[in-house]
Amino acid sequence: xxxxxQKYGGTSVGSVERIxxxxxxxxxxxxxxxxxxxAVSAMSGETNRLIGLAKEMQxxxxxxxxxxxxxxxxxxxxxxxxMALEERGQAARSYTGWQVRxxxxxxxxxxxxxxxxxxxxxxxxxxxxxxxxxxxQGADQENNITTLGRGGSDTxxxxxxxxxxxxxxxxxxxxxxxxxxxxxVEPNARRLEKITxxxxxxxxxxxxxxxxxxxVEFAGKYNVPLRVLSTFTDGxxxxxxxDEDAEMESALISGIAFNRDEAQLTISGVPDxxxxxxxxxxxxSEANIEVDMIVQNVGGEGLTDFTFTxxxxxxxxxxxxxxxxxxxxxxxxxxxxxxxxxxxxxxxGMRSHAGVASKMFQILADENINIRMISTSEIKxxxxxxEKYLELAVRALHAGxxxxxxxxxxx
Amino acid sequence: xxxxxQKYGGTSVGSVERIxxxxxxxxxxxxxxxxxxxAVSAMSGETNRLIGLAKEMQxxxxxxxxxxxxxxxxxxxxxxxxMALEERGQAARSYTGWQVRxxxxxxxxxxxxxxxxxxxxxxxxxxxxxxxxxxxQGADQENNITTLGRGGSDTxxxxxxxxxxxxxxxxxxxxxxxxxxxxxVEPNARRLEKITxxxxxxxxxxxxxxxxxxxVEFAGKYNVPLRVLSTFTDGxxxxxxxDEDAEMESALISGIAFNRDEAQLTISGVPDxxxxxxxxxxxxSEANIEVDMIVQNVGGEGLTDFTFTxxxxxxxxxxxxxxxxxxxxxxxxxxxxxxxxxxxxxxxGMRSHAGVASKMFQILADENINIRMISTSEIKxxxxxxEKYLELAVRALHAGxxxxxxxxxxx
Numbered sequence: 113x114x115x116x117x118q119k120y121g122g123t124s125v126g127s128v129e130r131i132x133x134x135x136x137x138x139x140x141x142x143x144x145x146x147x148x149x150x151a152v153s154a155m156s157g158e159t160n161r162l163i164g165l166a167k168e169m170q171x172x173x174x175x176x177x178x179x180x181x182x183x184x185x186x187x188x189x190x191x192x193x194x195m196a197l198e199e200r201g202q203a204a205r206s207y208t209g210w211q212v213r214x215x216x217x218x219x220x221x222x223x224x225x226x227x228x229x230x231x232x233x234x235x236x237x238x239x240x241x242x243x244x245x246x247x248x249q250g251a252d253q254e255n256n257i258t259t260l261g262r263g264g265s266d267t268x269x270x271x272x273x274x275x276x277x278x279x280x281x282x283x284x285x286x287x288x289x290x291x292x293x294x295x296x297v298e299p300n301a302r303r304l305e306k307i308t309x310x311x312x313x314x315x316x317x318x319x320x321x322x323x324x325x326x327x328v329e330f331a332g333k334y335n336v337p338l339r340v341l342s343t344f345t346d347g348x349x350x351x352x353x354x355d356e357d358a359e360m361e362s363a364l365i366s367g368i369a370f371n372r373d374e375a376q377l378t379i380s381g382v383p384d385x386x387x388x389x390x391x392x393x394x395x396x397s398e399a400n401i402e403v404d405m406i407v408q409n410v411g412g413e414g415l416t417d418f419t420f421t422x423x424x425x426x427x428x429x430x431x432x433x434x435x436x437x438x439x440x441x442x443x444x445x446x447x448x449x450x451x452x453x454x455x456x457x458x459x460x461g462m463r464s465h466a467g468v469a470s471k472m473f474q475i476l477a478d479e480n481i482n483i484r485m486i487s488t489s490e491i492k493x494x495x496x497x498x499e500k501y502l503e504l505a506v507r508a509l510h511a512g513x514x515x516x517x518x519x520x521x522x523x
Numbered sequence: 524x525x526x527x528x529q530k531y532g533g534t535s536v537g538s539v540e541r542i543x544x545x546x547x548x549x550x551x552x553x554x555x556x557x558x559x560x561x562a563v564s565a566m567s568g569e570t571n572r573l574i575g576l577a578k579e580m581q582x583x584x585x586x587x588x589x590x591x592x593x594x595x596x597x598x599x600x601x602x603x604x605x606m607a608l609e610e611r612g613q614a615a616r617s618y619t620g621w622q623v624r625x626x627x628x629x630x631x632x633x634x635x636x637x638x639x640x641x642x643x644x645x646x647x648x649x650x651x652x653x654x655x656x657x658x659x660q661g662a663d664q665e666n667n668i669t670t671l672g673r674g675g676s677d678t679x680x681x682x683x684x685x686x687x688x689x690x691x692x693x694x695x696x697x698x699x700x701x702x703x704x705x706x707x708v709e710p711n712a713r714r715l716e717k718i719t720x721x722x723x724x725x726x727x728x729x730x731x732x733x734x735x736x737x738x739v740e741f742a743g744k745y746n747v748p749l750r751v752l753s754t755f756t757d758g759x760x761x762x763x764x765x766d767e768d769a770e771m772e773s774a775l776i777s778g779i780a781f782n783r784d785e786a787q788l789t790i791s792g793v794p795d796x797x798x799x800x801x802x803x804x805x806x807x808s809e810a811n812i813e814v815d816m817i818v819q820n821v822g823g824e825g826l827t828d829f830t831f832t833x834x835x836x837x838x839x840x841x842x843x844x845x846x847x848x849x850x851x852x853x854x855x856x857x858x859x860x861x862x863x864x865x866x867x868x869x870x871x872g873m874r875s876h877a878g879v880a881s882k883m884f885q886i887l888a889d890e891n892i893n894i895r896m897i898s899t900s901e902i903k904x905x906x907x908x909x910e911k912y913l914e915l916a917v918r919a920l921h922a923g924x925x926x927x928x929x930x931x932x933x934x
Contacts, residue, residue, distance in 0.1 A: 165539065
C-alpha cells in the first residue's frame with residue numbers, strides 16, 4: 113500500500129465523460145489498497161475561455177484579478193471529480209489551493225509555492241477519502257489568490273507529493289510515457305522505462321511538452337519519483353527519478369530531442385575587443401528577448417562573428433535591435449535565418465564517456481548534413497542544422513545510436 | 524458623501540457589455556463622492572449551467588461539492604467587474620466570500636451568515652478603491668465553501684451593509700422599484716416611493732419576486748435602509764425602511780399581491796373532536812409538503828370541514844396523503860381544486876384602522892367574485908378566489924382602494 117499523488121491535465125478532464133473515466137481509474141487504484149491524492153487542471157478550453165473574457169474587459173488585465181478569474185477553472189473540476197467519485201461510492205473531498213494552505217509568493221500569474229499544510233489531507237486519507245486538490249493555484253500571505261502559470265498543475269502535484277512524502281507522483285497525460293524521440297518523426301522511437309530528472313529537464317526544455325520544466329526541477333530537488341502515464345491507455349509509463357541506484361544499467365544516450373521554434377541570427381565583422389559580447393547581448397535582453405544558444409568564432413584581422421538563436425516569434429524584433437547595434441559598434445552585417453532547427457542528444461551516460469559527441473557529428477556527416485552551430489553541456493550535445501534535414505537527422509541519430517533497442521548495459 | 528453597498532443580480536451582469544455598463548454606473552456614483560462596495564451574482568445562466576454539470580456527475584450532488592462548484596460563478600463576475608473598473612481608471616479589488624471572512628454556518632446550499640470581518644474592506648475604501656465582493660457565498664468555521672441558496676446575493680449585500688454600517692443598501696435589478704401591484708395585470712399600478720420592511724415581506728412572500736425574503740428580514744433586523752432600483756433605467760426606485768418616521772403619511776394599503784402557484788384541498792365530513800387538525804396535518808408535513816392557508820369550518824352534527832392550500836406542484840401528492848387520512852379518520856370526502864389564486868392586500872395602516880377587510884370583501888362582492896377562503900394577519904388580508912377572476916379582482920381592488928394615486932395622508 114502506497115501513497116500516490118496523481119495529476120490529470122485539461123485533456124484528461126475535458127468533458128463529463130472523461131472526468132467519469134478518471135473517477136473509474138482512481139477507484140481501481142484505491143481497490144489495490146493505495147491512498148490517493150489527485151491534482152487536476154481546468155477542463156480543456158476553460159482557461160482560454162476565461163482569459164478571452166478578461167481581455168474583453170481590460171486591455172492588459174490586472175494580474176491579481178486574472179488569478180481570481182482563471183482559478184475558477186480548476187475549482188469547477190475538483191467539485192465535479194469529487195461528485196463522480198461519491199456517485200461511485202468512494203468518499204471524496206475537494207480542496208481549492210487556499211483550503212490546503214498552498215502558500216505561494218505574491219507573483220500573480222506566475223507564483224511559486226513556498227509551503228503546503230498537509231494535515232487536512234492526511235486526516236482525510238486516514239478516514240478513507242480520496243482528496244481532490246485544485247492544481248495551478250494557491251494563495252499568498254494576505255490571502256490573495258495566486259496561480260502558478262501555465263502547466264502549473266504539474267508543479268502542484270509534485271509539491272503535494274513532496275509535502276505529503278508520497279511514494280510516487282503520477283502525471284497522467286495524453287501520451288503513454290517519455291520516448292527516445294518524437295514517434296511522429298521516428299516510428300521506431302521507444303518508450304523509456306526510466307529516465308533521470310536531469311535528462312528529463314533537457315528533454316523537456318527542448319520541446320517534449322509532456323511535463324512542465326519547473327515541476328521536474330521541483331521533483332528533482334525534493335527527490336519525488338515522478339511517473340508519466342497515459343489517462344487513456346494502460347501501461348507503466350516512464351519513471352523519472354535520481355540515477356544513483358541505476359548507474360550500471362543506464363544507457364549512454366536516452367533520447368533525441370529537437371526544437372523547431374528557434375531562429376538563428378549572426379552579426380559578423382565585429383571589431384573584437386573585451387566586452388563586445390555584452391555590447392551585443394544587453395540590448396537584446398533589455399528588449400525582453402530570450403537567447404538560447406550562443407557561439408562566438410574567433411576570426412582573423414581583429415574581427416569576430418557572433419551567432420545566437422532566439423524564439424522564432426522574436427526573430428523580427430531581434431533583427432531590428434541587432435541592426436541598430438551593428439551600426440553602433442561598426443559591425444559589417446547582420447544575417448538571419450528562420451529555417452533552422454536544433455537537434456540534441458541527451459544522456460547522463462555522456463558524463464563518464466568521451467567520444468559521444470564525435471559519434472553524433474559523424475552520423476550527421478555520413479548523411480551530408482551540415483552543422484551550423486554546436487553547443488555542449490555535461491549531459492547534452494545540441495547542433496543547429498537546416499530545417500529541411502530535421503527528420504533525416506533524427507532518424508539517422510536514433511538508428512546510429514541504437515535507441516530502438518532496450519539498453520543492456522553500457523556500450 | 525455616503526457609504527453605499529450596491530448589489531447587481533445575474534441579469535445586470537449577464538454579459539461583457541452589461542458588466543461594463545455596471546462599471547460605468549459605479550464610477551458615476553464614485554464621482555458624486557460616495558464610497559462603494561458592490562456585491563454581484565453569477566452571470567445569468569452560469570449557475571444553471573454548473574448545476575447541470577453537477578447533475579450529470581451525481582444523481583443527488585453532494586451539497587458540499589455543489590457549493591465548491593457554483594461559488595465559481597460569482598468569482599468570475601467579481602474579477603471581470605474589477606477589471607472593467609480598473610480599465611476605466613477606477614482602482615478596485617475583488618474578494619470572494621472567504622476572503623472577506625463571510626462566516627456562515629455549515630448548512631451547505633442554504634447557509635446563514637454569522638459574521639463578516641469588514642476591516643479589509645474599510646482599509647480598501649480608505650485607499651480610494653471600489654470593493655467588489657462575491658455574493659451568495661461564504662465559508663464555515665472549517666473553511667469549507669458555503670452558499671446561501673438562490674437569491675443569496677441580496678442577503679450578502681444586506682449583511683455587508685449591516686457589518687460596514689453603510690448608509691444604504693441598493694439592490695439593482697431589472698425592475699425600477701416595488702409597485703402597488705403587478706403592472707402586467709393593472710397598467711395603473713404605481714411605483715411606491717417607500718414601503719416598510721414588514722409590508723415588503725408580505726409582498727415578497729406573495730410572489731413579488733424582486734427581493735429575497737431573507738434579505739428583507741435581515742435588513743429589518745439590522746435596520747439597513749434598502750433601496751430597489753433598475754440597472755437599466757435611471758430613477759429613485761423604492762426605499763424599504765422602518766415606518767416609525769413616516770407614520771402620518773403612510774398609506775392605509777400599500778399594495779395588492781397575488782399568487783397563482785397554490786391549490787386548494789378540502790376534507791369534509793370529518794368527525795369533530797380535539798386533535799383532529801393535527802391528525803390531518805401531521806401526515807402532510809411528514810411528507811414534506813408546506814401548507815399555506817388553513818381554514819376549519821365548524822359544522823353541525825358533530826362534523827367539520829377542513830380546507831387548506833399547498834403549492835400546485837404538491838397537489839397530487841397531497842391528495843394522495845389526504846385520501847388515506849380520510850379513510851383512517853372516517854371523513855366523508857376529499858375535494859381538490861387547482862384553479863384558484865390567492866389575492867392579498869397589504870398595508871401597515873391596517874394595524875390602526877378597522878373596517879379595511881370589509882371594504883375589500885365589498886369590492887369583490889360588487890364584481891360578483893365569490894370568496895372561497897379568508898385569512899388575515901396584522902397587516903394583510905388574503906382571500907382565495909377562482910383563478911379566472913384574478914385580473915378582475917386585482918384591478919377592482921386597485922381602483923377601489925385608490926392605489927393609483929399618491930397617498931396624501933390617512934383616508
